[in-house]
Amino acid sequence: MSKKDSKKMDHSHHNMNDHSEHSEKEMAGMDHSMHMGNFKQKFWLSLVLAIPIVLMSPMMGMELPFQFTFNGSEWVVLVLATILFFYGGQPFLSGAKMELKMKSPAMMTLIAMGISVAYFYSLYSFVANEFLGDHVMNFFWELATLIVIMLLGHWIEMNAVSNASDALQKLAELLPDEVTRIDENGKEKRVSLQDVREGDHLIVRAGDKMPTDGVIEKGTSTVDESAVTGESRGVVKKVGDKVIGGSVNGNGTIYVLVTGTGESGYLAKVMEMVRNAQAEKSKLEALSDTVAKWLFYVALVAGIVTFVAWLFLADLPQALERMVTVFIIACPHALGLAIPLVIARSTSIAAKNGLLLKNRNALENAHRLDMIFLDKTGTLTQGTFTVTGVESLKTDVDEQEILRYIGSLEANANHPIATGIMKYLKDQGISPYKAEEVKNVTGVGLEGEVDGKKVQIINAKALEELDLHVEKSKITRYQEQGNTISYLIIDNELSGLIALGDKIKPEAKAFLAALRERGIIPAMLTGDNEEAAANVAKYLGIDQYYAALLPDGKEKIIAQAINEGHQVAMVGDGINDAPSLARATIGIAIGAGTDVAIDSADVVLTNSNPHDIIHFLDLAKQTRKKMVQNLWWGAGYNIVAIPLAAGVLAPIGIILDPAVGAVLMSLSTVIVALNAMTLKIRK
Template sequence: MFKVEKRYRVGNVTCQSCVALIEKILKSTNGIEEARVNLATEELVVKFDEKVIKEDEVKNKIVPLGYSLDEIKDLKTVTFIIKGLHCQSCVGTVEKIVSGMKGIESIAVNLATEKATVSYDSTIVKLSEIFHMIGKFGYTGERITEEVVDRRAEEKKLELKKEFNEFLVAIIFGAIIFYISMGSMIGLPVPNVIHYDVNPLLFAMVQLILSIPVVYVGRDFYISGFKKLKSKAPSMDSLIALGTGAAFVYSIYGTFKIYEGDIQFVHNLYYESGVVIIALISLGKYLENVSKGKTSEAIKKLMGLQSKRANLFRDGKVVTVDIEEVEVGDVLLIKPGESIPTDGVVVDGISSVDEAMLTGESIPVKKIEGSKVYGATINGTGSLKVKVTETGENTTLSRIIRLVENAQGSKAPIARMADIISSYFVPIVIGIAIISSLIWYIVGSLGLVSLNATPSVFALTILISVLVIACPCSLGLATPTAIMVGTGRGAELGILIKSGEALEKTCKVDTVVFDKTGTITVGKPTVTNILSNRLEENVLLKVVGSLEQNSEHPLADAVIREVNLRKLDMFSVRSFNSITGEGVTGTLEDTPVGDVEVIVGNKKIMDRYSINIDEHIKEGEELFDQGKTVIYIAAKDTYLGMIAIADKVRESSKSVIEELKNIGIDVIMLTGDNERTAKAIAKEVGVTRVIAEVSPEQKYSQIKKLQIAGKKVAMVGDGINDSPALTQADIGIAVGGGADIALESADIVLMSKNIKDVPKAIELSRATMKNIKQNLFWAFIYNGLGIPVAAGILYPFTGHLLNPMIAGAAMAMSSVSVVSNALRLKWFK
C-alpha cells in the first residue's frame, strides 16, 4: 500500500563501479526493495516503502557521495480554454488553486488568450480533476480541439454581439434614468408627473423600474462577483457587484423611505450612478474584447493560408481532393498562381515560389527538381509536380502556428510582478473602500469635516467610487497582449520567438556571437580560383574531380559541384587513398597519357611525396589571406597547379554587423575554421574579435566565459553543430527555416536563413518590452492615483469628490487603452 517506484536522472555516473556502488548502498538500506541504475541512460529506478523510508532519505544516501539526483516525472503538458476569466485577479485565483493541487508541476494562465498551460504528473492528478477544481470557483475548463476552437470562435462572435446589445440596453435605459434624476437640476424640462418636487414617489419608482433591465444586463457581474466573494477569491466582478450593488440597495432603501413619507431621500438616490456605471463598463468590456481579438490576428492570418483542396495524381489522372485525403508519398500538381497545399519536394517542373508568408522575404525563390517547397507558399508562373513529404500537423506552417501559439500563451518574467500585485489587489481594494467610507462617515458625523452631503451618502459615494475605479484588468492585460502582438508580428516577418521569456531576454542582449559557416558565410564552399601550371583549366579540374569524387570532405563537394556545373566527364580511379589532415592520392586510368598517379591536398602531402612547390607558395599564401582554402595538385613528382575554394560571405553580413554595432551590440565571430581564414572573413565583414579553431564543445565554453564576464550573449548558428553553444547562450538564434523551425536548442528561429533578421529580432524585442513597460506604468499610475482620489484624498482641498460614473468610465477605458497601445506593435518594421 505504501510502496512507490520513482525514477531519477543520476549525474556524475562515469563507470560501472559507480553503478555498483549506488545499487549496493540503496539495496542495503532498510525500506528499499529494489534499486537499478542504467549507465547508458543515467537513470535510477528505486522501489521503496514510504512507511519505512521517505524520499528525502533515499536521496541523502546518494547525493553526499558526489552524485546528483533529479526526479524524472511523467509530466503531461496541456493547454486548455478557460471560460469566466475577467481580470488579472481571476488569473491569479486559477493559478493559485491549480498550483496548490498535488501533482501539478506548473501552470500559466493567459488573460488575453483565455488559455491555461499546465504541466502535471498524470499518475497523480487528472485533467478532469483540474477542471473540477476550477469549476468550484466559477470557471470552466475545456480541452482544445478543432471542434472546440471553431465553437469558441463562434461563441466569441455571439458574445461580442450580445455585449454590444447589452450595452445599448444599458445606455438607453441609463440615459433615461439620468435625464429623469438630473435633468431638472441642469435646467432640462422634466414632466411634472415624475418631477422630484411634485411627485417624489413616482420619481423614485420610475427609476427603480427602469433600472431593472440594466441590472439584468449586468447580471453576470453579480453572479460571478458574489460567487467569487463567497469562494474567498474576489475579482473585478466582485468590485463592480459590490459598488453598483451598494448603490442599488441604498436607492431601494431610499425609495422605501420616500414611500413612508421621508421625501428628503429624494436627493439621496443612486439609480443613475449604478446604471451608468454598468453601461460604461459594458462598453469598455465590449471594446476590450474587440481589441483583444485583434491581438491574435497573426495566428488567424497564418491559419487562413492553409489550403483546403489539392490537385492529386491518381491512376494517371489529376483529381481535386480535400486536403485531408492527401498522404505522404502522393504527387500533387501545383498550377501557376496556386497555393502549395503541403510540404514536399519538386519531382518535375521549374517555377518561382513566393515564400514571404513564411520567411518575410519578398523575392520569390526559384524551384527546380529536388527543391523543397512548403505548404501555403504561392507558386509563380510555372507548373510543378510535388511529392508530399509532410501533411497535417507536421507541415512547416502548422509547426509555425504551434510555436507562435505557445509563445503567445507563455509568460515573460516581467509579468510576475503584475501577478503578485494582482493576487493581493482586490482584497486590499475592498478593505480600502470599507475603511475610507467608514472614516468619512465618522468624521462627517462628528462634524470634524464639512461634507457636501449627509455622512451616509458621502460615505456611500466613497465606497462605490473606490470599488468601481480599482479594476486590475489593465494590469493583467499589460504583458500578454504585447507578447501576443509582438510574437505575432515576428512570425509575419519570419522571426519565430518561442516564448515570452525569450522575448524579454533578447532585449537585454549586449553581445552577439556568430558562427562563421552557414551564418556569416553561405555555408556552401565553392571553387573560386583555378591556377594551372601545365594543363588547361578544365582538364586540371577534371583531374582533381575524378579523385575527389571518392572523398567525403566538404572541399571535395565544392570541386564536384564545379565539375558538374561545367559538365565534365571524369576519369576512372584505382588505388584511392585518403590521408587525414593532408589530402588524397590515387591513380587515374585511361588518360591521354596513360595511367597517372595523382596527389591532391595541402603542403604537408606535397612534402610527404617530395614535391617542390616553393615557387608557388607565395601565390597560395595570397589566396589564404583572402580567406580561401588552397589545394595543390601534382602528378608523380610534377606540380600541376592549385585550386582555391572558399565559402562565400553572405551579401548582407557586413551591413548586418554594422547595424548591430550601431544599436550598441558587440559582435564576435566563433568558428572551428583555421585562424587565418577566419580573420580574413572577419576583416571582410567588419568583425574585430575572432575566436577560431574551436570545436562545438569549446564553443559552449567560450559562450560561458563571456557570460562569466557579465555579458548577455546571443549565439547565432545554423542549429546543427552549434547546439551546445545555442543552449548555453542567454538567447540562441538559429538561422534555420523549413524542417529546422522546431530546433530545441534555439530560442529564436530565423525562417529566412539569413542573418539580416538578427538585429530585427533584437529591435522587435526592445519595442515589445518598451510597450509592456508603458502598459505597466499606465496601469500602475491609473490605480495608484485613481484609488486615493476616489477615496476622497483631494476633498479637503478642492471640496469635490470623484463621481462614481466618472470612475466607471475611467475603469472601462483603462483596459482599452492598454490593449490599443499593444496593437501599435503590429506596425513594427
C-alpha cells in the same frame, strides 16, 4: 500524429512527461494564453452577451443617449451578466488562481479582482434595488466592457505571437520508426524502434537515419552529424567509433551495437537541457505583469483603507461603494490593450523584416543585451561543406578542365572532400574524365592516369615536398576562411587548385560591425574543430570563440555569461544549439535550421539572414519605448483616479464622480490604441 509516432515518442522520451505539470506552471507566468482555451471564440460570444448589457445598464450611474430600459430589463441584464462573468471571465479567474498559487499576482489577478468585484457588487445592488427598495449603483456596464476588452487584448496578443510547437515530437521525428536488428542467429529482422534495447545489434544502411546512440562493430561510412552536433563536414566513422541517434549515415553500410536508447540517448538529454533552461528563463517577468502586480497591491491597500475610512466618515453602503469604485478603476480597460496592441503592431513589422516573434518577452528584454553568442555553422557560414573556389594555375588549362581532371580521380573516393567535389560537378553539369589505375597515397592524396597523363591531387604538405610553389595571392582568401585546399598536378606540373569549406555568409562582416556599433560584443560558439573555428574567427575579427563544443558545453558558456551579469542573445540553427537558445536571455533561431532549434527559440530569422538581427534590435528598442508610453497612459491615470475615487479630497468637497472616471478610462484606451499604431522602425 500517428499511433506509431506517439508510441515511438513515449518510448524515446517517456521520462519527459513527468515534468508536464511542472512546466505548465512555469509557462503560466510566461504566456497566459497557453492554457486559456480559444480567446477568439470567447471574445465573439462575450461580445454578443455584452451588447445588450451595454445598451440596458448605465455607465457608472450615468445614462448614455443610446441606452434604454423596459419592464424586467434588469432581470435580462442580470442573467446575461452572470453568463458573461462565468464564461467570458473564466480565463482570467483560472489565470488568477494560477498566479496566486505561484505567489505572483499579476495581470490575471488584477483583471479577476476588477470583474469579480464588479459582478458581486452589482449582484448585491440588484437585490437591494429590486427587493429592499434601496437605490444602489450597479457596475454591470463596467463588467461587460472590461471582460470584452481584456478578451480582445489577449486574442490580439495570441494571434500576433505564434505558440511554440511541440519540440518533443520534432525530436522523435528525427528517429526512424523501424530498424533492422540482427538476432543471435545472425538473421535480419525489421522491428519497431520502441523494441530496441541497449546491447542490440543493428544494421544501418547508406542514407538511413541513425536510430540510436551506438558503437560501430563493422563497416566504415561518412556520417552527417550537422543537425545534431553542428560539425559542418561529414565525419568519417570506422569500427569502434561512436554514432549519435538522429545523425544521417552516408554511403557505407555499418553494423552498430546499441549503447543508448530512450532517456539515455543523446537527443533525450538535449531535450532535458532545453526543458530545464526554459523553466529557468520563464521566471523573467513581462513589463506589463510588473505594472499589474503593483497596481493590484496598490488597489488592494487603497480599497481597504478607503472602506475603513468611509465607514467612520459615513455609513456601510457608502464605504462599500467607494471601495468597489477604487477596485474597478484600478483595473483600467486601457491596460488590457496597452501591450497587446504594441505586440500586434511590432509582430507585423517584424514579419515584413524577416523575423518571426515567438515570445513577447524577447522584445522587452532586447534593450539590455550586451553580448551575442553566434553558432558558426549555418549562422555565420552557409552550413554545407562545398567547393568555395577553383583556380587554374596554367594558361592552357581552364577551370572546367581542372574540374574534369579532379573529378576523374575523386569519382570513386569515399570521403567528405570527394562528396563535395562530385556534388559541385553535378550542379555545374560537368562530366569528369575517365581515369585508370586510381590509387590512394596515404598522407598525400590521390593519383591515377587520364589519357596517358599522370594526374595527382595532393595536399599543401605534399606540394612543398615536390618543391612546387603557388602564388600567395591565389590562396590567401581561402586560407583566411579556413578552407581545405587541394592541388592538381598533371605530368608533374602544378596546373590548378580547388578549395572546399563552409562558405562564410557575405553579410556576416557587415552584421558584426553593426553589432559592435550598438555596443554588443560578438562571440562564436561551434561544434566544429579548433582549426576551422580559429580561421573563421580571425577572418571575421571575432576575439572570443569556443570550438569543438557539445550541446552542454555551449549551454554552460551561456549560463556562465548570464551568471556574470551579462544579458545574452544566442543565435543558432542546430539541435546542438537548442539548450543554449533556451538558456539565453533571447534565443534567435535561423529559419533554415532544425525544427528543434526553432522550437527552443524566442525569435526566428525566416530569411536565415543574420543581418535581420539588427532589425530585431532596432524594433525591440522602439517597441519597448511604445510599451512604456502605453503603460503610462493605461495605468498612469490611476495615480490620479485611485486617490480621487478613494475620496482623499472629500474634505474640500471634491469626490471623483464615477462617470468622470469612466470617461477618463475610455479616453486612455483610445490614446493607447492610437499610440500603438504609430510604431515603426527606420531602415
